[in-house]
Amino acid sequence: MITFVLKGLLRDRSRSFFPVLMVTAGVFLTVVLYGFMQGVLGDLVSSTAKYDTGHVKITTRAWRELADQTPNDLALMNGDAILAQLRQQEGDMLWTGRIRFGGLLDVPDAEGETRAQGPVAGLALDLLGSDSPEKSIFPLEDALVRGHLPREKGEILISEAFAKGLGATPGDRVTLIGSTMYGAMAIANFTIAGTLSFGVVALDRGMILVDLRDAQAALDMEDTVSEIVGFSRDMVYSKKKMASLAADFNGKFSRGEDEFSPFMVTLGQQNGLEEYLIYADSMGLIIVGIFVAAMSIVLWNSGLMNGLRRYGEIGVRLAMGEGKGRLYRWMVFESLIIGLAGSVAGTALGIAVTRYLQYNGLDFGSLLSQSSLMLPNVFRAQVTPASYVIGFFPGVFASVLGALFAGIGIFRRQTAQLMKELES
Amino acid sequence: MAIITTEKLIKRYPVGSGFFTALDSIDLSFEKGEFAGLIGPSGSGKTTLLNIIGALDSPSEGSVTVLGKSVENLSQKEAARLRNHHIGFIFQTYNLLPVYTVYENVEFPLLLLQMEKSERKRKVENALEWVGLTDKRDSRPSQLSGGQSQRVAVARAVVKRPELILADEPTANLDSENSFNILEMMVRLNHELKTTFLFATHDEKVMKYLRRKIRLVDGKVVQDEVIGKGEDGHACS
Numbered sequence: 001m002i003t004f005v006l007k008g009l010l011r012d013r014s015r016s017f018f019p020v021l022m023v024t025a026g027v028f029l030t031v032v033l034y035g036f037m038q039g040v041l042g043d044l045v046s047s048t049a050k051y052d053t054g055h056v057k058i059t060t061r062a063w064r065e066l067a068d069q070t071p072n073d074l075a076l077m078n079g080d081a082i083l084a085q086l087r088q089q090e091g092d093m094l095w096t097g098r099i100r101f102g103g104l105l106d107v108p109d110a111e112g113e114t115r116a117q118g119p120v121a122g123l124a125l126d127l128l129g130s131d132s133p134e135k136s137i138f139p140l141e142d143a144l145v146r147g148h149l150p151r152e153k154g155e156i157l158i159s160e161a162f163a164k165g166l167g168a169t170p171g172d173r174v175t176l177i178g179s180t181m182y183g184a185m186a187i188a189n190f191t192i193a194g195t196l197s198f199g200v201v202a203l204d205r206g207m208i209l210v211d212l213r214d215a216q217a218a219l220d221m222e223d224t225v226s227e228i229v230g231f232s233r234d235m236v237y238s239k240k241k242m243a244s245l246a247a248d249f250n251g252k253f254s255r256g257e258d259e260f261s262p263f264m265v266t267l268g269q270q271n272g273l274e275e276y277l278i279y280a281d282s283m284g285l286i287i288v289g290i291f292v293a294a295m296s297i298v299l300w301n302s303g304l305m306n307g308l309r310r311y312g313e314i315g316v317r318l319a320m321g322e323g324k325g326r327l328y329r330w331m332v333f334e335s336l337i338i339g340l341a342g343s344v345a346g347t348a349l350g351i352a353v354t355r356y357l358q359y360n361g362l363d364f365g366s367l368l369s370q371s372s373l374m375l376p377n378v379f380r381a382q383v384t385p386a387s388y389v390i391g392f393f394p395g396v397f398a399s400v401l402g403a404l405f406a407g408i409g410i411f412r413r414q415t416a417q418l419m420k421e422l423e424s
Numbered sequence: 425m426a427i428i429t430t431e432k433l434i435k436r437y438p439v440g441s442g443f444f445t446a447l448d449s450i451d452l453s454f455e456k457g458e459f460a461g462l463i464g465p466s467g468s469g470k471t472t473l474l475n476i477i478g479a480l481d482s483p484s485e486g487s488v489t490v491l492g493k494s495v496e497n498l499s500q501k502e503a504a505r506l507r508n509h510h511i512g513f514i515f516q517t518y519n520l521l522p523v524y525t526v527y528e529n530v531e532f533p534l535l536l537l538q539m540e541k542s543e544r545k546r547k548v549e550n551a552l553e554w555v556g557l558t559d560k561r562d563s564r565p566s567q568l569s570g571g572q573s574q575r576v577a578v579a580r581a582v583v584k585r586p587e588l589i590l591a592d593e594p595t596a597n598l599d600s601e602n603s604f605n606i607l608e609m610m611v612r613l614n615h616e617l618k619t620t621f622l623f624a625t626h627d628e629k630v631m632k633y634l635r636r637k638i639r640l641v642d643g644k645v646v647q648d649e650v651i652g653k654g655e656d657g658h659a660c661s
Contacts (some may be wrong), residue, residue: 001535004528011523206551319480320533320580321508323501 020421023342027391031350034390036286039382055268056230062259072181077208079225097225099124102179116166147194155193156211163195180220188218242266287339296398304406339399343392357381428454446458446472448643452478460636461623467642470624479503487568516593518573520565527561592610
């Protein structure tokens with residue numbers, strides 16, 4: 001009998017090919033939509049963590065209060081000792097110190113007069129250290145557009161867009177005009193080693209990267225950093241793990257009455273990201289949920305239409321002596337095969353396209369030119385373990401549900417009524 | 425021995441707030457091997473009676489016994505089993521399963537009986553030979569003429585050798601020649617296999633072959649006429 005049913009299924013395209021196509025399309029769209037949302041959310045968290053918040057960040061308590069002003073007069077002293085201790089105690093994390101600073105970058109002409117000048121958002125990283133974790137955190141080589149990475153003291157990197165705006169090229173000498181952590185004017189000369197494009201609008205607009213030691217010297221911040229950021233080595237943010245780490249650190253080292261004592265916060269505790277993550281997760285689930293529900297209704301309707309279209313066949317089979325229960329079970333079995341075939345095809349196709357978007361992405365840079373969020377220009381999808389099931393089960397479930405309801409509708413009619421409709 | 429008996433059979437359908445009586449106190453009895461027909465105008469209750477005898481419908485009142493089973497007391501499963509094992513149906517519109525070949529259409533009732541493949545093959549080939557369609561075994565219904573389709577339907581009805589075949593307007597969609605061929609075939613089956621045939625028809629061509637005519641008007645039997653009797657005294661052709 002199974003051969004008989006499968007033959008019918010394969011030969012009748014409107015009973016197999018089109019329903020399978022419909023399930024495939026629904027599952028495919030669900031998988032791609034889910035993957036794209038996961039990718040965008042993941043990229044946002046990842047970019048924000050790398051460039052700004054870390055998975056955890058240590059500053060002084062006072063800095064934390066005024067973080068949006070980058071108050072280097074409240075920076076964290078004894079940075080090297082704290083880093084050494086962290087690297088020893090929390091070996092499964094990457095730790096690095098950074099200085100954030102603002103100022104003006106002056107590009108002189110041949111006579112030494114100002115040719116161009118622009119405000120900069122400076123970030124000092126350990127660019128020259130042989131074991132610097134920044135090399136694995138910041139994709140500097142990938143982001144390099146012109147020139148080379150700093151090889152010696154006094155060399156800086158500047159964003160390509162900013163360099164173009166200033167008319168500066170690698171090899172040019174530039175002057176940073178800022179203030180020391182004690183409030184005095186700081187003036188330091190640097191050589192542009194290379195230009196970078198991070199693919200993140202907020203960084204590409206006016207960012208310069210300076211070696212940490214150079215910045216400490218220029219800003220009079222000996223053994224001092226604005227912040228120490230920590231990342232789990234697998235670069236996956238775990239809210240629970242980081243919260244535990246922060247609580248442990250603060251319990252040991254942070255003193256409430258001392259505004260200069262170090263204080264560790266997690267990624268979620270910065271810039272309202274915790275609420276954002278919850279909100280984004282909820283929105284993602286709602287959008288995917290609505291999509292899955294709509295798909296289920298479409299597939300249910302398809303099952304119903306398919307069942308109704310086969311009224312004639314059902315009537316004949318009942319007349320031949322096939323039991324209603326048995327016929328019902330075969331209809332559900334057919335829908336299961338259709339659901340499985342469509343779900344496998346839709347999931348495979350969806351994963352393939354999601355994977356393509358994971359590596360190539362969609363460029364929304366022109367829409368984000370004024371954004372100050374750490375949003376990448378290229379939005380990428382992400383294949384997660386959930387991608388394999390998010391469309392698969394609704395695809396199978398909706399197909400079977402459609403057949404179940406269609407069958408009930410059909411079998412509620414008297415057999416004789418079916419026969420009459422069959423004859424008409 | 426009677427293989428079909430109806431006693432005070434009444435069938436009512438709800439219409440609005442009242443009921444429409446399709447069959448009114450029908451008392452009939454059919455013996456094995458009969459070649460009988462329910463005749464009468466449209467709406468007289470022929471198909472309703474045929475459906476009840478075929479356990480596709482149940483009576484509102486009275487009793488119907490088919491091959492020793494009380495139709496009114498049958499569960500759906502038992503009714504399906506009765507149809508599966510003992511009754512063959514032939515429809516006006518053939519109702520062949522369009523995606524299956526002639527062979528597979530005829531084979532279908534045997535699949536429901538869970539018969540061995542070799543036995544199925546033998547019986548299907550036998551039935552196709554009976555109706556003269558051996559050369560069309562791999563054709564689809566869409567490739568057949570009306571007459572050929574109805575012959576396939578006959579083969580499908582007889583392949584399991586049922587005691588009773590119910591035929592609802594079997595020649596209504598056929599021309600004279602095809603009607604003649606089909607009816608001759610049914611007469612032959614009735615003779616050789618002793619299969620009981622019960623028709624619902626108002627086709628004059630069919631009526632000529634019937635050995636017993638039961639005229640229904642407004643759900644009542646107004647005439648029960650035996651035209652010819654077989655060697656055993658029953659109304660067979």
